[in-house]
Amino acid sequence: MKSQEIRKEFLEFFKSKSHSIVPSAPMVIKDDPTLMFTNAGMNQFKEFFLGNSTPKDTRVTDTQKCLRVSGKHNDLEEVGHDTYHHTMFEMLGNWSFGDYFKKEAIQWAWELLTEVFKIDPDKLYVSVFEGSDDADNLGLDTEALELWKEIVPENRIIYGNKKDNFWEMGDQGPCGPCSEIHIDIRSDEEKAKVPGRELVNMDHPQVVEIWNLVFMQYNRKANGDLEELPAKHIDTGMGFERLCMVLQDKKSNYDTDVFTPLISEIEKITGNKYGEAEDANIAMRVIADHVRAVAFSIADGQLPSNTGAGYVIRRILRRAIRYGFTFLNSKEPFIYHLVPVLSKQMGSAFPELRSQSGLIENVIREEEASFLRTLDQGLVLLENLMKESADKKISGEKAFELYDTYGFPIDLTALILRENGYELDEKGFGEELKKQKDRSRKATQVSAGDWNELTNVEEDSFIGYDNLEANVKIARYREVESKKKGKMYQVVLDKTPFYPEGGGQVGDTGILMSSEGEVIDVLDTKKENNQIVHFVKKMPERAEGTFEAIVDRTSRSKTASNHTATHLLHQALRKILGTHVEQKGSMVQSDYLRFDFSHFSKLSQDELEQVEDFVNARIREQIELDEKRNLSYKEAVDQGAIALFGEKYGDSVRAIRFGESMELCGGTHVGNTADIWYFKITGESAVASGIRRIEAITGEAAMNFFEEQSEVLGKIRDILKNPKDPAKAISSLQEENANLKKQVESLLKDKAKNLKSDLKQEIREINGVNLLAKKVDLDAGGxxxxxxxxxxxxxxxxxxxxxxxxxxxxxxxxxxxxxVKEKDLNAGNIVRELGKHIQGGGGGQPFFATAGGKNPAGLDKALSEVTQFIK
Known part of the structure; x- marks a missing residue:
């Protein structure tokens, strides 16, 4: 079966079992602070497992794009070196939210594998949780065991420990025992030597897990205790790539049609043949895997960058480039050429690849070119380190600086050192890397207690579109502590007027006022697993009381003004630059807005003025807000609403229209465009290849800007003695200044010419060298x-x-x-040594170098020592 048929067959099977087929959620996560990326199929359903939301359907199935490169689930270093680990992979899954449980999950899994996909049952092993004798004191999962006994012989059932057969979402939250299904695809001859059950969970490339059936029946509390969940759930995940390997009768995931088109294209571009050399094989597998991870991330709105999720994506791409550079001898960008192949191959299942393919190609090409330049620079730096090393050993500290500051991969450093007979202090490097990771972890570490439940949260708890004040109760709260913010509390209200951060808009601030008059400051509002969380520094004395929730009206009004302005800006850019413009990110705060969009070139001053004029024209038209709530996604898009790639939309959406501008949006907006007052662009820049950024202000911020500009203009007029045309007067001054500069340069040249004749007379010969060390009254250029x-x-x-x-x-x-050659003299070494006397340093080329310092009094001492170098 072709991979596309396998994917379709899986979904159709569970559709026949009354499951709704749902689309894959974006791979980049935006409302869960515990995760950067979707790393399992269940991530998009966490809110249902946690009880924060009620699912529309109690049975669902999908194929979810996942990424595992950081945290607990991190397969990055195995990728390419083995044949079955991946960074980006698809997880086929079926879920039950309080509906069916172990019996159906086990029976249907076996039916699909053996009857629909026709896998030989004799190749399959199943595992059950054997229990634990630790603090949890869990017993054998007898229910799953008895169900499996009805299906398979007992010698096919393996008893697994807590590590292999007890699945946990994280340190806290829903968890439970699981049954894994493993397959042994070795030859009969190999099976005769070692029984398959002895190789289960032993990282054998032909004895692999293909499906995990998780039985969610417990909740892990902050203190480590387990409690029974009120509703029991099913969460299964099957590796699509591994299933394709089995059904296509291959020994490697990379030999399936999921990867062969990409590998064939790599062969064609680089001139290497897959299967001939192991280093090249690994490189091709790495590149074929990594281009998928990077392409899907960019399609979901996450560009490579220097921080957070963007740094992870850049690291994956750079790993691919490095393997191509070292083992395929590719010194020019080429990975971006794989994007059309990937788009053709997976675009029908994931249409975002097709619609964003141009952007993906541009971003990857620019990243490749940039990192290849970095590799060239790193090679020079590494060569200098080797020259400076007397004992042919490079310290871990120096190697880490090369890695951390210049982005030069440590494995490439180690390879080059070995080839040149040098040794790397790998232990020292590891220590430096650990220090960095510890610093990073401490900076972001957050510990959270258990939720204290007081009352229920209303079904539609957010009332902030229509109300900025409301009488509320605290539904639940917990204590959290982070290195950055210290001890705080997260509070969930039964209903709330506070808008939670989302869609680029910051969360609301304000106060909670108790009936006794106690005031609690709300410092921020966020959405986490579909519940609105308010951050406060202290809890009220009586949490069970009634409170008045009051949003900061001024801040909300300014933020709404900026948010509406981003919609009008989006419309303006599409009108003036073309419909290829798509929003790629935004930041909406009370004092400014930032808008990222796809466009191939810098905007001219004329284009920026046209954009400003367009937005301000819409403001002057005083267009009323036309808001539509609870539309279906299809209905809204059919009416012309623009949806953003990488956003997860629910069953019902909200559409915001101002005249011809219509977008799906959950943010807050002004009632009339006139409320914006004025729109002013303050900056335009590049974010990445094909992505531009506009920064702007509105309302009071715009008014303050014009007042400041007026004040500056007034000062300029005063300095220029109030000319009729200040611009003309400044231009005249610039022209006069340029002429004076030319005169000064001419005088300095004459001065240097005269000085040269005098200095020639002072040159003295020492050891065959004509030497002069002297203070002169010239600038650096002279x-x-x-x-x-x-x-x-x-x-x-x-x-x-x-x-x-x-x-x-x-x-x-x-x-x-x-x-330089004959006497082994080096100008860089000389100025570095002499620079100590002027409390500075410098360097340059062997024949010319400079040093700067903050101690002019040390010049005489420095110059007096020059003779020592010659002697």
Missing amino acids: IKDLCFQLGDELENLVLVFGTEQNGKALLSCYISRNL
Whole structure:
């Protein structure tokens, strides 16, 4: 079966069992602070397992795009070296939310594998949880065991420990025992040597887990205790790539049609043949895997960057580039050429790949070009480290600096050192890396207690579109502590007017006022697993009381103004630049807005003015807000609403229209565009290849901006003695200044010319070297010109000049090129040593280098020591 048929067959099977087929959630997670990426099929359903939401359907099935490169589930280093681990992979799954349980999950899994997919039952092993004698004191999962006994012989059932057969969402939350289904695809000859059951969970490439059936029946509390869940759930996950390997009778995931088109294209581009050399094989597997992870991430709105999730994506891509550079001899960007192949192959199942393919190609191409330049620079730096090493050993600290500061991969450092007979202090590098990870973990570490439940949360708890104040009760609360913010409390209200951070808009702030008059500041509002969480520094004295929730009206009004302006800006950009423009991110705060969008070039001043004029024209038109709630996604899109890629939309959506601008949006907006007052662009820049950013202000911030500009203009007029045309007066001053500069340069050249004749007389010969070390009254440029003029006229020359400029000291050293070789003199080494006297440092090339320092008084001492280097 082709991979597309396998995917379809799986979904159709569970559809026949009354499951609703739901689309994959975005791979990049936006409302769960515990995860950067979707790493399991159940992530998008956490709110149902936690009891924060009621599912529309109690039985669902899907194929979920997942990424495992950080945290507990991290397969990155195995990828490419074995044949069955991946960064990005598809997880086929079926779920029951309080509906069926172990019996149906086990029976249907077996039916699908053996009757529909026709897998030989004799190749399959199943596992059950054997229980634990630790603090949890859990017994054998006898229910699952008895169900499996009805299906398979007992010698096919394996008893698994807590590590292998007890699944947990995290340190807290729903969990439970699981049954794994493993397959042994070895030859009969190999099976005769070692029984398959002995290789289960032993990382054998042909004895692999293909399906995990998780029975969610407990909740893990903050203190580690387990409690029974009121409703029991089923959560299953089957590796799509591994299933394809089995059904296509292959020994490697990379030999299936999931990967072969990509590997064939890599062969064609690089001229390497898959299967001939193990290093090249690994490189091709790495690249074929990693391009999928990077492409899907970009399609979901996560660009490579230097922080957070963007850093993870950049790291994956750089790993792929590095393997191509080292083992496929690819010194030019080529990975972006794989995007059309991937889009053709998976675009029908994941249409975002097709619609975003141009952007994905541009971003990958630019990242490749940038990192290849980094590799070139790193090779030079590494070469210098080797030259400076007397014992042919590079310290872990130096290697870590190369890795951390310059982005040079440690495995490439180790490879090059080995090839040149040098040793790497790997232990020292590991220590430096651990220090960094510890710092990072401590900075972001958050510990949370158990929720204290007081009352129920209303079904539609957010009432903030229509109300900025409401009488509320605290439904639940818990204590949290982070390194960054210290001890705080998270509070969930039975209903709330506070807008939670989302869609680029910041969360509301305000107060909770008790009936006794106690005031609790709400510092932020976020959404976590579909519940609205309010952050407060202290809990009220009586949490069970009634409170008045009051949103900061001023901040909300300014934020709403900026949010509406982003919609009008989006419309303006599509109108003026073209419909290829798509929103790629935004940040909406009370004092400014930031809008990222797809576009291939920098906006001209004329285009920026057109955009400003368009938005301000809509403001002057005083367009009323037309808001539609509870539309189906299809209904809203059919009416012309723009949906954003990478956003997860629910069963019902909200559409915001201002005239011809219509978007799906959950944020807050003004009632009339006139409320924005004025829109002013303050900046335009590049974010990545094909992505531009506009920053702007509205309302009061715009008014303050114009007042500041007016004040600056007034000062300029005063300085210029109130000319009729300040711009003309400044232009005239600039022209006059340019002429004066030319005159000064001419005078300095004459001065240097006269000085050169005098200096020639002072040059003295020492050990066959013509030497002069002297203070001169010239700037850095003048000194450099003087050095090279004297160098052209005299042989065997060493010059060291010192000067003081604006309270700072400068040393310049010139050495005739023949002396660099013959006398082993190095200008960079000389200025670095002499620079200590002026409390500074520097460097440069062997024949010319400079050093700067903050101690001009040390110049005489520095110059007096020059003779030592020659002697």
